[in-house]
Each structure stands twice: as structure tokens, then as C-alpha cells.
Amino acid sequence: MPISRRTVLTAAAGLALPLGAARTRPAVGFTLNAETLDGGEQVTSLTLHAGRLGPLDPAAFRVHATATSPIPLAPGDQIFSEYDLDRPVTAARRARRGNIVLDLSYAEGQLGGGTLGYIVSRGRNVRLNLVYTITHAASNTRFLQGGLVNPEVDAFGYHASASGLKYRLYSPGHARRRPLIVWLHGGGEGASLPDDYYDNETTLRANRGALGFATREAQKIFGGAHVVVPQSTSYWIQDGPRFAPLIREIVEDVARRNDVDRDRIYVAGCSNGGYMSMKMTVTYPRLFAASVPICGVVTALVSDTELAEIRTPSWLVASRDDTTVDPVANTVHAHDLIPRSRMTLYDTVTWNGYRFPGHWSWIYVARNDQNFWQWMARQRR
Structure with missing residues (x-):
């Protein structure tokens, strides 16, 4: 769902404005700047398209943020993480083109900056409707909210296959034949079609799984790589045999349109996507050069016989x-059966001193903790 485009009018606290004065007050537009952290996307700063607002004192600015579900919730539905609060301004600084940037307080696990909410009854992340209100104590400027900007996410274009499965695609250019990396998301990043919610965005905003492969570091290791991120219309684990050919359709279409090196197509995924990455190597044993299944489900979904036949x-x-x-029961069991497979089993998921839920081991791959990318890049079909 796109950000609310509603115009937000603000005035200095306690200032009484005569009728019609709002039309003559100076107006300044602003954008929301976001970053996808390991724990999900957060709004980290605001860019005010203005050159002058008096002294750049962080204390002169008040930023209030509300975040609400884009999907109507039934009574009793629980959603994490709607909010209605002030966002502390930590710095006010000049940027290029004369703009003003307000840096906001944010951190892993901190409530109040996230762009996604998790609806428990649906098992889905959804992009929250965000409304930011800015007040400047030293002027009567009104501030008009613009769009959400995340350069890493915005680098992935929007696409849909002939069968209707949506996907995002990062392309490094067309100078020569490039490898292709397929990232398969977790269960919370699929569509919620009963709500007609199929955003093609949460796959990149919920974690850094796909974004890691588009970083400068990863691109250098792979010699430039396309990164494709299909979005499920439900859960991969609900209907893996049906989704497998739809994912392959996307792979074939991207490969054909972008002169992909077909000996260097890789698949990786987390949780639901960890299962689906294994299902893809079972179904198409000669399609991929390497597979990185992360915290994937195999119990009752991939048979021991199928696991033993994986040659990727x-x-x-x-x-x-x-x-x-x-x-x-899942990762260790699969490792014991997949011939010549590797396995890394961490004790906890801790990065930069912050401990995440144990299920989030994809963070280590997204950060290339064990040189996962170098190993993938060396593999050829």
C-alpha cells in the first residue's frame, strides 16, 4: 500500500491563525527516508525541501508519527506494530541542494519507526499507512508529507510474470553476461489475497535477505548479479509443487531478457523460502548452481528420498x-541426507550486539558472516 498522501498542516504550538491564513503560510514538502535494518525497515530521517528555517536547532522541531494498518481489522485482530507517538529529533543538518535533514532516533527493536505491521491472524507483514506531522517552533511553516524513500529498496523494479506472480528485480547493467540470484522470502512476506493485499514490497522491507545480494560488496564478489525476488500469493509451504513452475517461469523470463549466465543461477531463501529453495532443487535438479536454504521446513514437506536425490x-x-x-528435525536432518551439503548451525542470532529471535538466522547470510557469497559465486552448474 502506498503511503498516505494526505496533506498535513501544522502550526507552532499556541499560535492562533486567522481564517484563511493557512493558504498564505509558507509550505515546505518533505520525504520520509528509510533504511532496511536487520530487523526490518525503519524511517530514520526526514528531508525537508527548504533552504531556510532559522537556526538548525533539533529542539525547535517536533515530529509526530502515526502508523496504522492498511487493511481493516476485525474485532480481536492483533497487529504489531501500529504506533502514535513523537519521534525524537537527534540532529538537524544541511544536505545537498540546500535541503534540511532531520535525523530521528532509531535502533533495532525500537518501537515507533517501523514501516511494517504484522497481522497475527493472517501471518502477514503489511506496509503501514504512515502520517508524519512536523512542527517548527521558530516559524509558522506548514509541512507537506511526500513519499517514502529507501534507495536499496527502490533499486529493485516492479514486475509480474505472465501467470500473475509478482516479483522485484535488481539489475546491475547489461554490459556482459551476469549471474542471477533468486531470493525466496519467508512466510510473513506473502500476499493476503482475501484482503486483496499483494504489495510486491514487504519482501524487501521486512529484512535484508535480498538486499544483501545487491550491495556493493556482494556485487563485487559475484562480478555483478541480477537479484530476483518473487512474492508468493500465499505460503510457499502451502503449495510448493504449484509454485515451483511459477518461480521457474520468472527465472526463465529474467534470464532471457537479461542475458543471464545460465551456469550461474543461484537460489536462497529463509523459513518458508528455505523450504522452497530445497523444493526448487528437488523439482529442477539441473537449474541451479548452488542453493542456500536458511531455517527451512522439510518435515512432512520434503521426503527423505527427495533430499537424498538433491545434487545441487x-x-x-x-x-x-x-x-x-x-x-x-529440519536443517540438521536435511544436511544429513543431502549429499556433500554444508551446514552452519549458530548458537544464537546476534549481530552488532543485538540478539534477534533464533529463527532469524538469515541475518548471517544477508551479512555474509561465513563468506556465504564467495562460496556461492564459485559454484557453476
Whole structure:
């Protein structure tokens, strides 16, 4: 869902305005600047398209933010993380083109900056409707909210296959033949079609799984790579055999249109997508050069016979403290059966001093903790 475009009028606290004065007050537009952290996307700063607003004192600005569900919720529905609060301004600074940037307080796990909400009854992340209100104590300027800007996310174009499955695509250019990386998202990033919600965005905003492969570091390792991110219309694990040919359709279309090196097509995914990455190597044993299934589900979904027949080089990843998908019954079990597979089993999911839920072991792949990318890039079909 797009951000609310509603015009937000603000005035200095306690200032009485005569009728019609709002039309003559100076207006300044602003954009919301976001970053996808390991724990999900947050609005980290605001860019005010103005050159002068008096002294750049952070204390002179008040920023209030509300975030609400884009989907009507039934009584009793629970959603994380709507909010209605003030966002502390930590700095006010000049930027290029004479704009003013207000840096906001944010951190992993901090409530009040996120762009996604998780609806428990649907098991889905949705893009929240965000309304930011700015007040400047030293002027009567009115501030008009614009769009949400996240350069990493915005680098992925919007597409849909002939069958209707949506996907995002990052392309490094067309100078020469390039590899292709397929990222398969987790369960919370699919569509919610009973609500007609199919955004083609949460796959990139919920975590850095796909974005990591589009970073300068990863692109250098792969020699430039296309990164494609299909979005499920439900859960991959609900109907893997039906989704497999739809994903392959996207792979074939991207490969044909972008002169992809067909000996260097890789697949990786987390949770639901960890299952689906294994299902893809079972269904299409000669399509991929390497597979990285992360905290994937195999119990009752991929048979022991199928696992034993996988010939795609595979590196399985999970954390021992995963309470969502049992790492022993799934990751360790799959590793024991997939010939010549690798496995990294972490004790916890901790990055930059912050401990995440044990299920979130994809963070290590997104940050290339064990040189996962270098191993993938060396594999050829």
C-alpha cells in the first residue's frame, strides 16, 4: 500500500491563525527516508525541501508519527506494530541542494519507526499507512508529507510474470553476461489475497535477505548479479509443487531478457523460502548452481528420498535457539541426507550486539558472516 498522501498542516504550538491564513503560510514538502535494518525497515530521517528555517536547532522541531494498518481489522485482530507517538529529533543538518535533514532516533527493536505491521491472524507483514506531522517552533511553516524513500529498496523494479506472480528485480547493467540470484522470502512476506493485499514490497522491507545480494560488496564478489525476488500469493509451504513452475517461469523470463549466465543461477531463501529453495532443487535438479536454504521446513514437506536425490551444491543455515522451526528435525536432518551439503548451525542470532529471535538466522547470510557469497559465486552448474 502506498503511503498516505494526505496533506498535513501544522502550526507552532499556541499560535492562533486567522481564517484563511493557512493558504498564505509558507509550505515546505518533505520525504520520509528509510533504511532496511536487520530487523526490518525503519524511517530514520526526514528531508525537508527548504533552504531556510532559522537556526538548525533539533529542539525547535517536533515530529509526530502515526502508523496504522492498511487493511481493516476485525474485532480481536492483533497487529504489531501500529504506533502514535513523537519521534525524537537527534540532529538537524544541511544536505545537498540546500535541503534540511532531520535525523530521528532509531535502533533495532525500537518501537515507533517501523514501516511494517504484522497481522497475527493472517501471518502477514503489511506496509503501514504512515502520517508524519512536523512542527517548527521558530516559524509558522506548514509541512507537506511526500513519499517514502529507501534507495536499496527502490533499486529493485516492479514486475509480474505472465501467470500473475509478482516479483522485484535488481539489475546491475547489461554490459556482459551476469549471474542471477533468486531470493525466496519467508512466510510473513506473502500476499493476503482475501484482503486483496499483494504489495510486491514487504519482501524487501521486512529484512535484508535480498538486499544483501545487491550491495556493493556482494556485487563485487559475484562480478555483478541480477537479484530476483518473487512474492508468493500465499505460503510457499502451502503449495510448493504449484509454485515451483511459477518461480521457474520468472527465472526463465529474467534470464532471457537479461542475458543471464545460465551456469550461474543461484537460489536462497529463509523459513518458508528455505523450504522452497530445497523444493526448487528437488523439482529442477539441473537449474541451479548452488542453493542456500536458511531455517527451512522439510518435515512432512520434503521426503527423505527427495533430499537424498538433491545434487545441487547446498549450504544449510540455522540457529540452535530457533523456536519456530526445529533446527534438528529440519536443517540438521536435511544436511544429513543431502549429499556433500554444508551446514552452519549458530548458537544464537546476534549481530552488532543485538540478539534477534533464533529463527532469524538469515541475518548471517544477508551479512555474509561465513563468506556465504564467495562460496556461492564459485559454484557453476
